[in-house]
Structure formats: C-alpha cells, structure tokens
Amino acid sequence: MDGTLGLINDNFFDGVSLLLSAGALLFAALAHRVAKQALATAKMSDVAALKLKAHEGRERAEKSFLSLQTACHDTRSQWCRHHDRHYSTLGSRDFRQDDTRHISEIENEGRTLLRPLELGLSELGTMDVAALEDYIQQAHRTAARIEQLRFRLSPPKQLFA
Structure with a gap:
C-alpha cells in the first residue's frame, strides 16, 4: 500500500496536468468549431x-431609365x-418625325443598355462573390x-425670343 500511495503521490501533478491539457484541447476544439461557424x-x-x-x-x-423616358417624353412634347x-397642321409628317427620331433612338438605346441587367432574384441568388461584384x-x-x-436630347430651338 505504501508503494501505491508513493506512486500516486509521485505522479499526482503529472495526472492533473494531463487532465488540464485534455480540457484545454477540448476547449480549443470547441473554439475552432465556433470560429469556423462564425x-x-x-x-x-x-x-x-x-x-x-x-x-x-x-x-x-432602372430609375435612370425612367428618368430618361420622362426626359424623352418632355422633349417630344416640346417638339x-x-x-x-x-x-401648319397640313405640313409633312415626315418632317415632324425627322425632328423627333433622335428621341426614339435615345430611348431605345437606354432600353438596350438596361436589358443585360434584367436578372431574376433567383439568378442573383446563384451568383458567387466575383460575379456579384x-x-x-x-x-x-x-x-x-x-x-x-439625357444630354443627347435636343429640344427645338426657339425661333422668337
């Protein structure tokens, strides 16, 4: 019995340090898992x-395009x-259309620019970080x-001041 108590007494600090080391490893593993989740x-x-x-x-x-459409509508109204x-009202329709053709072209160009951005929310959800950026x-x-x-829209020139 004296030998057993001597053996326990001699290795007590080693056993305690082994238990503390095992506890530290357990807490480190938990911290690592929490860090991965974070x-x-x-x-x-x-x-x-x-x-x-x-x-x-x-x-x-889209708001820029709506603003462009509003500006096109206003310019068309001015014309x-x-x-x-x-x-005169009996004047040539072709002449009137020539004056306002650029408005339709600008509006169509804006619509064409906007078209590639028309993705659904599900398509945005599948993009990775680089694609989103x-x-x-x-x-x-x-x-x-x-x-x-909008700066390419040209309203009519004033004939009389």
Whole structure:
C-alpha cells in the first residue's frame, strides 16, 4: 500500500496536468468549431450584402431609365408644341418625325443598355462573390451611361425670343 500511495503521490501533478491539457484541447476544439461557424456566417453576410448592392444597382439603373423616358417624353412634347406653333397642321409628317427620331433612338438605346441587367432574384441568388461584384459594377456603369443619354436630347430651338 505504501508503494501505491508513493506512486500516486509521485505522479499526482503529472495526472492533473494531463487532465488540464485534455480540457484545454477540448476547449480549443470547441473554439475552432465556433470560429469556423462564425467565418461561414460572415461569408454568408458578405454575400447577402453584395446581393443587396446588386439589387440596389439594378434599381438605380432602372430609375435612370425612367428618368430618361420622362426626359424623352418632355422633349417630344416640346417638339409637338413647336410644330403646332410654327408649322401648319397640313405640313409633312415626315418632317415632324425627322425632328423627333433622335428621341426614339435615345430611348431605345437606354432600353438596350438596361436589358443585360434584367436578372431574376433567383439568378442573383446563384451568383458567387466575383460575379456579384461584376454585376454591381456593370449596374453602376449602365446607370451612368443611361444618365448621359439625357444630354443627347435636343429640344427645338426657339425661333422668337
């Protein structure tokens, strides 16, 4: 019995340090698992934020197109008033259409620019991070190009001051 107590007494600190080491390893494994879950959650959050930015970019491009359509409508109305005031109603329709043809061309160009952005929400959901970032940049470029189209609209020149 004295030998057993001596053996336990001699190895007590080794046993306690072994138990503490095992507990530390267990806690390290749990911390590693929690860190992996946090990383996965952060990645999902980043992708969700990119999806939101992509959706906002598409909305900005659509608003730019609606603004362009409004400007086209206003310019077309100015041309109609101009023709009504300064030319007879029996005048050539071709002449009137020549003056306003550029408006339709600009509006169609804006519609053509917007078309590649027409993805459904399910298609946005399947994109990876790189594709979402490319889509966001494309949406911003498209919105800027559509906004620039407004500057190509030419209202009628005033004949009388």
